[in-house]
Amino acid sequence: MRLVGEDRSQRAAAAIVDRDWTSRARLVVAEDFEEGCGITFYTGQSTQVLGGPGPELLFGYRRGDAPSSFLTPDAFLKEWESSDRVFVLGGRT
Numbered sequence: 001m002r003l004v005g006e007d008r009s010q011r012a013a014a015a016i017v018d019r020d021w022t023s024r025a026r027l028v029v030a031e032d033f034e035e036g037c038g039i040t041f042y043t044g045q046s047t048q049v050l051g052g053p054g055p056e057l058l059f060g061y062r063r064g065d066a067p068s069s070f071l072t073p074d075a076f077l078k079e080w081e082s083s084d085r086v087f088v089l090g091g092r093t
Helices: 011-020 038-043 073-080
Strands: 026-030 048-050 086-090
Touching (some): 011 038, 011 086, 026 073
Parallel strands (some): 026 048
């Protein structure tokens, strides 16, 4: 946490994800996506968001494959308890 806590761009967190990524891994932002979107940019991996779309993603979040990008708490727990690797980026509150 201290290693990546001061880097608001998530570049340091992305290096950890890149180093330990596997083909079945998942990347989850557990906050407003805008606060954690740097992880998507730096890793190039698809990112899921825990909870609803938040105000910054309200427009168009029901289009295309966008709905599958948002996890309910129950869906997140199911992924977390699976044998797949799950990387979670969250706020510092």
